[in-house]
Amino acid sequence: MxxxxxxxxxxxxxxxxxxxxxxxxxxxxxxxxxxxxxxSGRPLSKRASKPVSTLIILGSGGHTAEMLNLLAVLQKDRFTPRFYIAAATDNMSLQKAMLLENSLASESGIDVANTAQFMKIYRSREVGQSYITSVWTTLIAIVHALWLMIKIRPEVILCNGPGTCIPLCVIAFIFKVLGIRWSSIFYVESIARVKRLSLSGLLLYKLSMADQIFVQWPQLQRQYPRATYVGRLM
Amino acid sequence: MGNEDGGDKTRRVVFVTVGTTSFDALVRAMDSEHVKKELLAKGYTNLLIQMGRGSFLPTKSEREGSLAVDYFTFSSSIADHLRSASLVISHAGSGSIFETLRLRKQLIVVVNEDLMDNHQSELADELANRKHLYCASPHTLHQTISDMDLNSLLPYTPGDATPVANHINRFLGFPDD
The missing domain is CATH 1.20.5 (Single alpha-helices involved in coiled-coils or other helix-helix interfaces)
Structure with a gap:
């Protein structure tokens, strides 16, 4: 019983x-x-009136050059404060962003410390690194990315590859699901991609993780109909 | 597309750049006798090679009646070298390509066939189809130089990021300017 x-x-x-x-x-x-x-992918219904905190992920080399071209035309009073993240091994990108922010600061008279912050992130995998050791480095990179995202909690994320942006975008997406922070994610595919999306672009496209994916060549848009064709940035 | 930009009129420099990594196959091709012969036949006088981290050293030369060859690994003033060149031979990285095109320099892009993920040729091919540059591989470079008609190249109009900015603004609900 x-x-x-x-x-x-x-x-x-x-x-x-x-x-x-x-x-x-x-x-x-x-x-x-x-x-x-x-x-995702729908414009926010409310009219934006307040500035939005913006995370800008710099990709290195040509990627950074394209991003800086976008920043040059973006309204700095709307997209503020700005947080720049680049890979720890990439020394040039943050320098270039600082150059831009310093010239903005000298124009407006507002101290750079109030409008922009610059951070480095560990990369999950360096070019040529073996796939076995990259399991460990990926783990460290994820924890570091999580820490940065908790600190920043951006409303807007601008990224254009390569891989550095993926962990940050995944965390931003999880934050959206959990209701911690709603970030609009914009991904601009590199001008070097004419026929196919890069791995980062493809991941964000297939998983519908980015709100908008911009491509710079019309033939690429025809292949990925949910992407938006915006013409060349360079 | 202008040829000489001031300076010594008899000096016509070919500037080769491999970017931040290495591209020995290109440096080796530049060092080969038939590439140098073709460049000399086209009226170039100097060959300057930025060889990056590569291990292949080209032969320097200052002999009369032949191409004057010099090289270096890295320089903070790549822009100055591009500006003083009559012809640029570059790796397929987008940074180098657009910097050269914006300076309105004649350009041959050499695609590195040894790279695993060879998406780089996509951009070079597209811009070659649009007649902004010539595209070659290290093996076909001498042929490209001998066949090229630099006057048929079209100037490149730099792009504009405003449409992206407009899309982002509209999406976030910011009013149009």
Whole structure:
């Protein structure tokens, strides 16, 4: 009798646990679908009036040059404060961003410290690194990215590859699902991509993680219809 | 596309750049006798090679009647070298390509066939189709130089980031300017 009761109780409690887990899983699933299909890619309905904190992920070399061309025409009073992130091994990109911010500061008279911050991030994988050691380095990179994203919690993310932007975009997407912070993610595919999206672009496109993906060649847009053709940045 | 930009009129420099890494196959091709012969035949007098981290050293030369060859690894004034060149032979990185095109210099892009993810040729091919530059591989470079008609190249109009900025502004609900 008792044994039967215990058995009954444990089966009831395991049923409760199971259904709770199933409920939470379904809840998260519905929320992910809601974020992807209902919210992402749609313009925000409210009229923006306040400035938005903006995370700018600099990719190195040609990627950084393209991003700086975009920043040159972006309204700095709307996209402020600005947080710049570049790979720890990339010494040039943050220098170039600082140059831009310093010239902006000398024009406006506002101290750079109030409008812009510059940070470095560990890269998950360097060019030529083996795939085995990159498991470990990827782990470190994710923790570091998480720490930076908790500190910044940007409203807008501008990125244009390569891989550095992926962990940051994934974390931003998780923050959206959990309701921690709503960030609009914009990805500009590099001008070097004429026929196919880069791996970063393809990931963000396939997973619907970016709100808008811009491409610089018309033939690329024809291949990826959800992308937006914007002409050349360079 | 202008040829000489002031300076010594008889000096016509070919500037080769491999960018921040290495591209020995290009440096080796530049060092080869038939490439140098073709350049001399086209009226160039100097060959300056930025060789990056490469290990292949080209032969320097200052002999009369032949191409004067010099090289260096890196320089902070690549822009100055581009400006003083009559012809630029570059790796396929987008930074080098657009910096050269914006200076309205005649350009041959050499695609590194040894790179694993060889998307670089996409951009060079597209811009070659649009007649902004010539595209070659290290093996075909001498042929490209001998066949090229630099007067048929079209100047490149730099792009504009305003459409991207407008899309982002509209998406976020900022009013149009």
């Amino acid at each position: 008792e044994k039967g009761n215990g058995c009954c109780f444990s089966s009831v409690s395991s049923a409760v646990i199971l259904s709770t887990v199933a409920f939470v899983v379904i809840l998260i699933f519905v929320r992910v679908l809601y974020v992807i299909y209902y919210c």
